[in-house]
Amino acid sequence: MDAPLHGDQDQPQEPGKQVSRKAVLRAAIAAGVAAPIALVGVPALARTKAEDAANGELLELTPDCSDGDAPTIEQTEGPYFKAGSPQRTSLVEPGTVGTPLTVTGYVFGRQCQPLANVLLDFWQADNGGNYDNTTYRFRGHQYTDANGKYTLTTIVPGLYPGRTRHIHMKVQNPGGRILTTQTYFPGEPRNNTDTIYDPRLLMNVRTVGNGKEASFDFVLNVNGTPPTSSTTRPPSSSTTPPTSTTNNPPGGTTWAAGTNYAAGTRVTYSGVNYTCLQGHTAQPGWEPPNVPALWRVG
Numbered sequence: 001m002d003a004p005l006h007g008d009q010d011q012p013q014e015p016g017k018q019v020s021r022k023a024v025l026r027a028a029i030a031a032g033v034a035a036p037i038a039l040v041g042v043p044a045l046a047r048t049k050a051e052d053a054a055n056g057e058l059l060e061l062t063p064d065c066s067d068g069d070a071p072t073i074e075q076t077e078g079p080y081f082k083a084g085s086p087q088r089t090s091l092v093e094p095g096t097v098g099t100p101l102t103v104t105g106y107v108f109g110r111q112c113q114p115l116a117n118v119l120l121d122f123w124q125a126d127n128g129g130n131y132d133n134t135t136y137r138f139r140g141h142q143y144t145d146a147n148g149k150y151t152l153t154t155i156v157p158g159l160y161p162g163r164t165r166h167i168h169m170k171v172q173n174p175g176g177r178i179l180t181t182q183t184y185f186p187g188e189p190r191n192n193t194d195t196i197y198d199p200r201l202l203m204n205v206r207t208v209g210n211g212k213e214a215s216f217d218f219v220l221n222v223n224g225t226p227p228t229s230s231t232t233r234p235p236s237s238s239t240t241p242p243t244s245t246t247n248n249p250p251g252g253t254t255w256a257a258g259t260n261y262a263a264g265t266r267v268t269y270s271g272v273n274y275t276c277l278q279g280h281t282a283q284p285g286w287e288p289p290n291v292p293a294l295w296r297v298g
């Protein structure tokens, strides 16, 4: 069957989980995302492998992670999932209106092993914020390649009442459980008011020409053997610390849910110092180690 069946879900990420190397990498990527929005003047930081390849730079053979990452968190399927989507990597059809968007990424297991032949079923709203429940416009499924990579060619989904901008997907390892979740766009005004939104699902998005390029890696609750060849690029050592535009004292105050944090604000959490990357109101579960899109260590 082409589309995944609705099934069991992966376990949500445990708040307060110790930061893994993958999380650190994600923090670097997220900082690169946040830079144009909240940290003007900060150079681009981490890039995706696809971007590295496009730039003729080092292309790693294995993922930048290991040591048991937490699975990508689950989110509601919502009312618009429709089984039986066509197999295709591009949702763009003749006459499609909207900002071109390419999303690339990898699907990993818990030991950061890339997972091949993982089914990814995407669905989203069109440029006007409408879902097509009659045919299969803006719906499609595909499989990761031998390196665990996927590429989705689409448009930036439009907004509809009550939600911030997002893309839906189901991700299923062959014979495995289905992860149903959504991914989000940084810097969206509604991110702070959408109760479903979760910054752990922010994509890395950048503007290229008249379109957007995004990246997001999924981690499924699949055990396996870590890749044998080590990564060649330290996750965070090559990044440049963003320059804070505020005058908060070093260390700052202790992180607390309910607090409205501005970009550049410094806090401590579990004895570790963090700097806020994007303005937001803190919520339980968004502790700095859990949301590298919002906080970087230091």
Ligand SMILES: [Fe+2]
Pocket: 078, 080, 125, 163, 166, 168
């Ligand atoms: Fe939706």
